[in-house]
Amino acid sequence: MNRLNQAGVAVYRRLSATVLTDMMKMACAQSADFHESLDPFAPAAFNVSWTGEETSLNWYDTARELTERWHHQQQIRLATSRPEIMTPELYHPVLDCFVRGLPHDYRDVDAPIGTVIRLDISGDCGGQWFLLRESATWALLSQSSEVVASRVTIPRQLAWRVFTKGIDCASARAQIQIEGNRDLGEKVLRLTAIIG
Amino acid sequence: MEYDEVRTFFHEFGHLMHHILGGQVEWVGVSGISTEADFIEAPSQMLEEWMRSPQVLASFAHNYKTGEPIPVDLVARMNRASAFGRGGHVTLQNGLAAISYDVYKGSPQDTDLDSICLHDLTHYTTFIPFDADVHMYATFGHLAGYSSAYYTYMWDEVIAQDFFQQFDRSNLLAGDAPMRYRRTVLEPGGSMSANDLVKNFPGRPQNMSAFQRWMGEGFASAHGAGSKRRATHAESIACGLAKLNRGMNAQPNNLEPILCAHLLRRVDEKLIDLLRSLEPSEWDLQTRRLESPRPRGAPPGYAPPQTFHGSGFELPRARRHTFVSKRCRAR
Numbered sequence: 001m002n003r004l005n006q007a008g009v010a011v012y013r014r015l016s017a018t019v020l021t022d023m024m025k026m027a028c029a030q031s032a033d034f035h036e037s038l039d040p041f042a043p044a045a046f047n048v049s050w051t052g053e054e055t056s057l058n059w060y061d062t063a064r065e066l067t068e069r070w071h072h073q074q075q076i077r078l079a080t081s082r083p084e085i086m087t088p089e090l091y092h093p094v095l096d097c098f099v100r101g102l103p104h105d106y107r108d109v110d111a112p113i114g115t116v117i118r119l120d121i122s123g124d125c126g127g128q129w130f131l132l133r134e135s136a137t138w139a140l141l142s143q144s145s146e147v148v149a150s151r152v153t154i155p156r157q158l159a160w161r162v163f164t165k166g167i168d169c170a171s172a173r174a175q176i177q178i179e180g181n182r183d184l185g186e187k188v189l190r191l192t193a194i195i196g
Numbered sequence: 197m198e199y200d201e202v203r204t205f206f207h208e209f210g211h212l213m214h215h216i217l218g219g220q221v222e223w224v225g226v227s228g229i230s231t232e233a234d235f236i237e238a239p240s241q242m243l244e245e246w247m248r249s250p251q252v253l254a255s256f257a258h259n260y261k262t263g264e265p266i267p268v269d270l271v272a273r274m275n276r277a278s279a280f281g282r283g284g285h286v287t288l289q290n291g292l293a294a295i296s297y298d299v300y301k302g303s304p305q306d307t308d309l310d311s312i313c314l315h316d317l318t319h320y321t322t323f324i325p326f327d328a329d330v331h332m333y334a335t336f337g338h339l340a341g342y343s344s345a346y347y348t349y350m351w352d353e354v355i356a357q358d359f360f361q362q363f364d365r366s367n368l369l370a371g372d373a374p375m376r377y378r379r380t381v382l383e384p385g386g387s388m389s390a391n392d393l394v395k396n397f398p399g400r401p402q403n404m405s406a407f408q409r410w411m412g413e414g415f416a417s418a419h420g421a422g423s424k425r426r427a428t429h430a431e432s433i434a435c436g437l438a439k440l441n442r443g444m445n446a447q448p449n450n451l452e453p454i455l456c457a458h459l460l461r462r463v464d465e466k467l468i469d470l471l472r473s474l475e476p477s478e479w480d481l482q483t484r485r486l487e488s489p490r491p492r493g494a495p496p497g498y499a500p501p502q503t504f505h506g507s508g509f510e511l512p513r514a515r516r517h518t519f520v521s522k523r524c525r526a527r
Binding site for chain 1: 403458479
């Protein structure tokens with residue numbers, strides 16, 4: 001990945017900003033056409049690797065694509081001091097996609113069956129998700145009436161960085177809140193929802 | 197006229213406009229609505245949407261006593277009510293399409309109408325299975341007229357919604373869309389492939405985004421005024437389509453699919469605007485900052501300007517070329 005990226009930088013920095021932007025516009029339109037043409041519930045050509053799925057459905061691959069485009073744009077905006085794109089319409093689906101990697105992230109974490117970890121991401125773009133320990137795996141749910149063993153709250157400004165290697169664990173740990181079982185909740189910070 | 201009668205009027209008027217405006221081609225066999233059979237219901241269902249426009253209704257729908265045009269607020273409430281339960285409507289249409297196919301796919305002597313209806317409605321819809329003695333096929337009029345092709349209605353609803361989104365919702369007669377629709381969709385009649393017709397009007401291949409939004413409008417209304425925030429398109433669509441696809445078997449707490457293909461275009465638009473707004477120095481600065489945050493020979497106490505590092509955003513060294521290369525990476 002790094003070698004491919006470096007090769008891309010070497011080639012494309014020879015082009016002017018105008019040409020790069022025009023190419024980008026063309027490629028984006030073609031890519032959007034492609035994703036809109038897919039049957040969302042058919043198997044995708046690419047699996048969403050960080051979820052541990054060997055085969056993913058198209059809707060998931062498309063959602064992953066959205067996270068890529070959103071978070072790289074967000075990086076550029078941060079670097080150039082431009083307004084962020086934290087709108088509920090765009091950021092919430094990105095977060096919703098990221099957190100679906102949590103069951104795979106917790107695959108080696110043992111806990112009694114029925115244990116529930118609640119993840120809150122604050123703000124109008126955020127939401128709440130519940131990680132439930134089942135017999136051999138963890139399941140991510142939209143609601144749970146079970147007693148919560150650990151409740152993790154991540155500020156919305158921080159959440160995307162946590163899941164995209166945008167901040168180291170120690171810094172993130174200092175900025176999130178964990179109620180209840182700290183060890184269990186802290187493992188949310190291990191989730192990397194990007195390739196690399 | 198009752199609501200359904202008005203909708204039927206607009207629907208049939210859509211067929212009529214197709215017939216009249218497409219009736220000018222040279223050969224009668226490809227004239228008017230003599231198109232592929234599973235395109236016929238697209239212009240009619242597209243015109244159904246026009247009855248949701250307050251301006252269109254106000255042009256003829258007046259109170260018979262006072263002459264007042266139909267109130268805008270009444271139309272808004274009517275539209276909100278009509279958006280309710282579209283997922284259920286679509287599941288029923290899918291069930292009926294399955295029945296029409298299953299009835300005709302085998303030999304008549306082996307066709308058990310009651311069994312097919314019971315199976316397909318149970319499988320495709322969320323309705324409680326009905327008593328086999330109901331013989332519902334007896335009320336399914338299109339089972340004879342459309343034979344195995346009842347799927348046409350839902351197939352064309354997707355096209356109709358894609359067409360409709362090309363119009364200005366605030367004034368359906370504004371802009372070039374109405375005349376373009378007439379020229380590119382209605383006037384060719386059956387002289388062109390319907391595949392080309394559905395591409396020529398929007399100027400791109402058809403897709404399901406508009407249909408998905410239409411499906412989700414009821415959910416958007418449910419999250420309307422007074423709620424914490426409006427449902428995003430993704431949420432609305434996810435709710436509608438997930439129920440459609442999983443029916444009654446869905447676990448209530450399972451997460452819905454994230455159906456967000458339409459958002460790629462939105463986020464891309466913002467990216468292009470962002471890139472166009474960058475100064476030449478920012479393009480260069482960005483790369484240089486990432487490769488070398490502390491320039492060689494910088495004076496003591498040098499502090500780089502606001503960068504990823506300055507904002508507390510520490511990218512691992514291996515990913516410091518992400519921006520250019522990710523953009524260019526072919527999937």
